Amino acid sequence: MNRMMGPPLSAQALQVAVDWAIATRRSVRAYLPKPVPMEDIEAILSTARYSASGMNMQPWHVHVLTGPAKAGLCAAVTALDNDPGRSGELLEPYDYYPREWFSPYLERRRKVGWDLYGLLGIAKGDKQRMHLQHGRNYQFFDAPVGLFFTVDRSLQEGSLLDYGMFLQSVMIAARSRGLHTCPQAAFLKFHRQIAEFLEITPGQMLVCGMSLGYADEASVENSLVTEREPVSAFTTFHNNAKETKA
Template identity: 50%
Template sequence: MRHFQTVNVSASAFFLNGEINCPTIRPSMWRRRDLDCLAEPAALLSAADAIRTRRSIRAFTDQPVSRDMVTRILDLAARAPSGSNIQPWKVYVITGKARTDLSGALIAADMASDGVIHEEEYTYYPTQWRDPYLSRRRKVGWDLYGALGIEKGDKDRMGAQLRRNYLFFGAPIGLFFTLERELNLGSWVDMGMFMENVMVAARGFGLDTCPQQAFCKYHAIIRRHLDIPDGEILVSGMALGHADGDAPENRFETERAPAAEFAQFKGF
């Protein structure tokens, strides 16, 4: 039996369906007590703490995450805004043998020398790099490699680290996010807000994530394993689980520019 599930989450499903014994509440009625139905109160972080402590984790423990917990995260994340409330996001959740089989196929494809070219279906990075984007990219790369003891020019170890993406960095849960192809750029904005909600909600429950666009190169393989229709485009993958606190790659923090560098204020 395959161990993955397609979830097309309604933005109001969590609060209206009552599937996990949550009360039916209107947004104007939300209080901290209404969130207590999502998890044990002690497990919840404030919104500020969840955002502040969200990091792209690159080493997870094998501690399992239940289907119920994943559903709670997705139901909560579906409160994300979307243009005219169209809620365009689709999610494929994978674990167990299905996850292991997919990882094996992806690593085999990445290491193959059969001449097959795998390309992502959309361009993620700039076609021409310039600062400040280039310097930021270089810094985070070398900070990661430095934490792992990988020296500049060590292509074998760099490649091995890249392939850890396809193992979900050891996380027990993988998520894949898709959109229907005919949807336009606005729906990609909606998807970004939904994915951020997934990551922040996971932190609220004491879990961690790593968004992984690296999967998109192998969309054809993923499509076959997860039965994703041709009418959907793979936007990103994501690892979900418990962070390995002893892993050196989880100990460095990426920098963020302060608001004074990217925001303009008028009329204050």
């Protein structure tokens, strides 16, 4: 792709297309068995590589799993997840979520969780069904493609900011091809087992996993649409000049 080329659409059509891809990206938790062509996977990653990164470091590395490789890893992680004695002792490579939840993040977390469980008919306190639903992560929600993203352990927090932009680009490029995704921090506690299975070198740290495929729109869990705060709730506009003391 020529990075200096002009837009392929009119200004209005381009705005609509880009906004659509961003706004319709959501975490899809049920997929059709329809395979994703390898050329589409490569095209998505080829587009995402243009994501911004400090000093053009490009700190990302991607592992793409399909077929028997994906099935084997899913089986191994699921078996470990179903063994509380072993999985309960596992530690994540970094803290993705706060160690102690507080407002407003606690309320947002609870709402999305109970909204999903409500759609699935999972009652509060039904730990067995909650475990089974959470375990769907480790099957990539039946998506035909599983992705793992790693970063060099020697890099600093700024590279994780860069990585976030890369992940967003992957998800938006997927939408432009009629595909859906689900980024998954749930895999993090199994990072050592995943690294061993995929022969990931010790110098690389797992950032997250991701499901990729065609959404099963008939599945009730895919009717979940999370609420987002309005711009006024998270933005402060500074317009007037302010005098400073000499």
